[in-house]
Amino acid sequence: MKIFDVIILGAGAAGLKAASVLKSRKKSVLIVDMGDAPARKVAISGGGKCNFTNTHADHTHYFGKNPRFVMSALSQYTPFDTLNWVKSHDIDFYEKEPGRYFCKNTAEDVVSALLNDIHGTEIKYNTNVQDIEKNNDIFTVKTDNGTFQSKSVIIATGGLSYSHLGVSNIGHIIAKKFGHKIEPIRPALCAIKTKAFTPDLAGISLPAQIKIGKNIINDDLLFTHFGIGGPATYRTSLFGTQNIVINFAPNINAFDLLKQAKTKNGKKSVSNIIAEILPKSLARFICDDVRNIADIKDSELKIIADKINHFEINDADAIGLASAEVTAGGISTDKISSKTMESQICEKLYFAGEVMDITGDLGGYNLQWAFASGHVAGLNA
């Protein structure tokens, strides 16, 4: 049986990036993937436009037990390296917000570039990895499409979100078998279910501030039929769903505003006053009292103001892995070298991408992590 230098499990962003570096190092490589096409998440990323990097990428934009784990890889393959790589493939791109880059045409441009870089490398699609064994320094990779051997293995099997694309937890199972700890997984970068709002608000979007524990997120919030979505909610889900407090008008003290209105616009209804700072239907949802504001006691106005500046949600739940953009948790980075991505328990076993307990913020940070960790694994495997 042929013994490859490296077998890469997973033809996603991380696996393909690792393969391109291994190709430039003239290593013999086999990539195996359970799906029938490469980089299927990249292909749908960024609403089809692939937000491929963010120049603000540093450990403060990553989550997991040890976010500082990303520092070495991000310095070895920076967002500017990603940007230069995109330019080298003549991909048209644009900066949507400062530092946040997307394809002008489609995400397929990034998939093609990744494939271009590994031209000639053997990829076996529709090949489901089932187990790995290591004997006498040789790894044996067992799949439902044959058994393969190599001197090194890179596990780049990704997370468990968007299951309809074909995902598995084999990376976690194999890592555990070799002695690695698995941090509990949960959906992240996703919408949140709550019955705190009426479905009538679905479609309304506004800038808001969400507090969850010590964390404060300022971004756009979108009401959905089942709760809340939009970037503010997605970013909130990185921290879980417990003790969420929304401020619908972060720059306004609603109680002061209502008290002033009482003297200045006493004949207006509270709902109409609130509609001056919030979308009309949200204003009505917060208070549909038709009385003149002048007739309402301050204590009642305080309760209404709290619904604007301090709306507590107590029944929140993440929408589920099936529609989350990423999986939080995964293989603990405890026993992985941040400089090489090699296991500190099993020599020549490497990890790359979302399979590890590293989750990036919304904004191109997850692909940057997949590229950087894939690059480093490819340099060392």
Ligand SMILES: Cc1cc2nc3c(=O)[nH]c(=O)nc-3n(C[C@H](O)[C@H](O)[C@H](O)COP(=O)(O)OP(=O)(O)OC[C@H]3O[C@@H](n4cnc5c(N)ncnc54)[C@H](O)[C@@H]3O)c2cc1C
């Ligand atoms: C809808 C959506 C939009 C997103 N948009 C963005 C964005 O714009 N910017 C951004 O930075 N991030 C975005 N992300 C996140 C980003 O796409 C992922 O974090 C990134 O693709 C992870 O790369 P990966 O290589 O680690 O894993 P994956 O891309 O998931 O690749 C893992 C591969 O392993 C294979 N595999 C799994 N199990 C097995 C097995 N048993 N046998 C064989 N093969 C197996 C899978 O088939 C898959 O091809 C988005 C994610 C989603 C779902």
